[in-house]
Amino acid sequence: MNEHISFPHRHLLGIEELSPRDISEILDKAEDAVVLNRAPRKKQDVLKGLTQINMFFESSTRTLASFELAGKRLGADVMNMSVKASSVNKGETLIDTAMTLNAMHPDILVVRHGESGAVNLLAQKVNCAVVNAGDGRREHPTQALLDALTIRRRKGRLHRLNVAICGDILHSRVARSNIHLLNKMESRVRIIAPPTLCPPGIERLGCEVFHDMRAGLEGCDVVMMLRLQQERMAGGFIPSHREYFHRYGLDEEKLSAAKPDVIVMHPGPMNRGVEIDSDLADDINRSVIQEQVEMGVAVRMAVLELLAGERSGAGGAA
Amino acid sequence: MKPVLFTNARLVDPADGTDAPGDLLVEKGRIAARGTGQGAPEGAIVIDCGGHVLAPGIIDFNVTIGEPGARHRESFKSGGQAAAAGGVTTIVTQPDTDPPIDDPAVLEFAKRRAQEVCAVRVLPKATLTKGGRGREMTEYRFLLDAGAVAFSDGERAVEDPVVFRRCLEYARSVDALVCHFPQEPHFSALGCATEGLFATLRGLPSVPAEAEAIMLTRDIRIAALTGARYHAGCISTAESLAILRRAREGGVDVTCSIAVPHVAMNELDIADFRTFSKVSPPLRHEEDRAAMEEGLREGVIDMIVSAHRPWDEESKRLPFAQASAGGVGLQTILPVCLDLHHRAGLSLPTLFERLSLAPARLLGLEAGTLAPGALADLVLFDPDAPWRIDRKALLSKSKNSPFHDRLVQGRVLGTWVGGKRVFG
Numbered sequence: 177m178n179e180h181i182s183f184p185h186r187h188l189l190g191i192e193e194l195s196p197r198d199i200s201e202i203l204d205k206a207e208d209a210v211v212l213n214r215a216p217r218k219k220q221d222v223l224k225g226l227t228q229i230n231m232f233f234e235s236s237t238r239t240l241a242s243f244e245l246a247g248k249r250l251g252a253d254v255m256n257m258s259v260k261a262s263s264v265n266k267g268e269t270l271i272d273t274a275m276t277l278n279a280m281h282p283d284i285l286v287v288r289h290g291e292s293g294a295v296n297l298l299a300q301k302v303n304c305a306v307v308n309a310g311d312g313r314r315e316h317p318t319q320a321l322l323d324a325l326t327i328r329r330r331k332g333r334l335h336r337l338n339v340a341i342c343g344d345i346l347h348s349r350v351a352r353s354n355i356h357l358l359n360k361m362e363s364r365v366r367i368i369a370p371p372t373l374c375p376p377g378i379e380r381l382g383c384e385v386f387h388d389m390r391a392g393l394e395g396c397d398v399v400m401m402l403r404l405q406q407e408r409m410a411g412g413f414i415p416s417h418r419e420y421f422h423r424y425g426l427d428e429e430k431l432s433a434a435k436p437d438v439i440v441m442h443p444g445p446m447n448r449g450v451e452i453d454s455d456l457a458d459d460i461n462r463s464v465i466q467e468q469v470e471m472g473v474a475v476r477m478a479v480l481e482l483l484a485g486e487r488s489g490a491g492g493a494a
Numbered sequence: 495m496k497p498v499l500f501t502n503a504r505l506v507d508p509a510d511g512t513d514a515p516g517d518l519l520v521e522k523g524r525i526a527a528r529g530t531g532q533g534a535p536e537g538a539i540v541i542d543c544g545g546h547v548l549a550p551g552i553i554d555f556n557v558t559i560g561e562p563g564a565r566h567r568e569s570f571k572s573g574g575q576a577a578a579a580g581g582v583t584t585i586v587t588q589p590d591t592d593p594p595i596d597d598p599a600v601l602e603f604a605k606r607r608a609q610e611v612c613a614v615r616v617l618p619k620a621t622l623t624k625g626g627r628g629r630e631m632t633e634y635r636f637l638l639d640a641g642a643v644a645f646s647d648g649e650r651a652v653e654d655p656v657v658f659r660r661c662l663e664y665a666r667s668v669d670a671l672v673c674h675f676p677q678e679p680h681f682s683a684l685g686c687a688t689e690g691l692f693a694t695l696r697g698l699p700s701v702p703a704e705a706e707a708i709m710l711t712r713d714i715r716i717a718a719l720t721g722a723r724y725h726a727g728c729i730s731t732a733e734s735l736a737i738l739r740r741a742r743e744g745g746v747d748v749t750c751s752i753a754v755p756h757v758a759m760n761e762l763d764i765a766d767f768r769t770f771s772k773v774s775p776p777l778r779h780e781e782d783r784a785a786m787e788e789g790l791r792e793g794v795i796d797m798i799v800s801a802h803r804p805w806d807e808e809s810k811r812l813p814f815a816q817a818s819a820g821g822v823g824l825q826t827i828l829p830v831c832l833d834l835h836h837r838a839g840l841s842l843p844t845l846f847e848r849l850s851l852a853p854a855r856l857l858g859l860e861a862g863t864l865a866p867g868a869l870a871d872l873v874l875f876d877p878d879a880p881w882r883i884d885r886k887a888l889l890s891k892s893k894n895s896p897f898h899d900r901l902v903q904g905r906v907l908g909t910w911v912g913g914k915r916v917f918g
Contacts, residue, residue, distance in 0.1 A: 291814065291816060292814065293696065293697070293815075312697050312813075
């Protein structure tokens with residue numbers, strides 16, 4: 177069986193470049209992967225013989241593990257490089273590091289970097305498929321895709337939903353990717369954040385901005401909480417954790433403004449008691465946080481297969 | 495030196511608004527006569543300008559040369575060649591070298607190097623404060639005596655208003671010109687793009703345009719308080735123009751300049767993280783760029799500078815936020831600015847007032863005009879010739895042009911400094 181693959185992109189650098197059709201295609205493919213991942217024998221050979229290098233310039237546990245597992249389940253040879261601890265400290269530039277890896281003929285490079293645009297820069301210099309695993313505060317496309325898959329499975333659709341994204345929007349690549357994706361799929365996005373953590377001009381992206389959390393959650397179908405990065409405290413963006421939790425932490429009381437069947441999401445890792453009430457995070461009726469992790473592997477498998485599947489010559493899904 | 499007669503030229507002189515056919519006679523390094531149909535004196539070299547424009551050479555008030563300390567980026571020799579090829583006859587150099595020009599001995603070194611190898615005139619600035627660190631003033635009197643024409647801390651603003659006031663007060667007592675970079679440094683440290691939707695979409699750390707208004711407002715108050723000669727360098731926002739208009743209406747005597755990128759580009763030129771479009775201050779919104787055009791026409795902006803910043807490839811082949819800011823501009827200042835003439839209708843005399851006459855006046859030079867007696871610093875150019883800028887073909891040692899690949903109209907055919915041909 178040689179299924180035709182129509183995905184028209186060489187790399188996955190951001191959601192901004194994708195069409196609604198591309199997004200649906202990835203999600204549909206990911207559904208197959210979900211089934212596969214739940215089966216006892218999970219290994220496939222779609223990417224057999226291909227090499228995937230995960231190059232993380234910023235530390236990460238879950239995203240790295242998720243990409244590693246995704247590649248391995250599809251049969252690729254996966255290598256992880258934590259570049260933070262290696263040659264960059266010896267003065268090697270990002271481009272030199274990329275060129276060095278490129279010379280080893282990988283088929284897929286999965287890259288995370290602390291600077292916005294760094295993954296785009298790298299993609300211009302190598303001749304394999306590049307997947308952005310998060311660049312600075314710009315985009316984290318696979319996170320938005322896994323969030324979308326989670327929502328679609330729970331709500332049955334991605335359009336005409338009210339989705340609130342709450343917390344540190346300013347520094348968040350997850351927020352930007354999700355805003356692009358939800359706008360493209362015709363859902364309504366609300367931003368809930370203190371003014372100091374709201375990026376300028378965000379309302380011109382079609383988002384509604386709220387500084388009052390209860391008002392923002394009114395009638396919402398989905399609440400996405402973002403992690404409050406500890407270093408933001410030092411930057412003077414918020415007065416204290418306790419005041420932040422008081423005003424922007426998700427608890428039963430504030431969540432009661434949302435629809436009764438609201439789902440609560442978080443990209444992890446969570447700061448319990450800072451942005452989300454601990455019991456709420458564990459409430460299996462509303463919190464889909466564990467499901468997001470599961471969908472993460474599936475979505476990444478779909479992305480890897482769409483970008484590199486044709487190279488392996490092994491054809492489409494088994 | 496033989497006399498030179500330029501015939502069949504289109505003479506552009508900002509001093510009296512001339513834009514008319516004519517001849518120009520140069521003797522002993524100065525302009526001797528201007529008119530039509532004069533005979534060539536005995537032994538004169540006759541240059542037929544073919545109807546092209548002959549104008550006073552550009553005086554570029556903001557140029558970085560890597561001497562001392564970074565000759566691999568730009569030397570007086572390579573910078574001089576680039577200037578000559580660009581129709582720039584005088585470069586006013588930035589003092590934030592390594593070591594900085596904060597001491598008469600360093601200044602003399604730079605001047606000597608310039609005299610030996612530079613094809614065009616070099617007028618050095620010295621730092622406003624020791625080491626450019628913004629704490630103690632430098633020896634203005636000694637530095638002026640050694641040849642400094644102005645004082646500046648480059649792209650660093652003096653943060654402490656007390657220090658800045660003292661610098662200006664003291665500068666006034668020696669009639670020194672103080673050039674400042676009015677960007678509030680705490681804000682500037684935050685980012686590399688102008689705050690707004692574009693920076694948000696690109697995920698770039700950003701600086702509000704108000705960083706400029708805040709510092710410029712402070713500076714103007716201190717200039718008024720001290721009565722010093724103050725020049726605001728590389729302003730870039732519509733708000734700054736409003737502030738300057740008000741200041742002048744209030745009788746404060748300040749001058750200002752803009753850099754070519756801020757009238758020729760906007761933030762969207764950063765496109766997909768093009769580090770060659772990273773400049774300081776960052777590229778602004780389109781409304782601000784359009785305001786620069788209007789400000790040049792109206793005259794609230796005194797002059798245009800190239801803000802020539804040579805950087806090696808390694809400084810630009812980096813993620814956007816980490817890349818160095820600034821671009822080379824000596825060789826492209828004229829063709830890029832001619833777009834203001836072709837597209838925005840700025841007359842050639844007005845353009846050369848901003849490029850040549852205004853800096854000459856500010857520095858007290860007998861230049862910037864074609865009037866008899868002025869220095870024979872001249873540029874001959876075809877204002878219409880189309881070409882495509884190729885950064886690799888530029889004469890600067892560094893090739894970091896923000897205008898790479900741009901289609902322009904206007905090509906320099908010849909450049910003369912003191913009556914001596916230095917290009918073409």
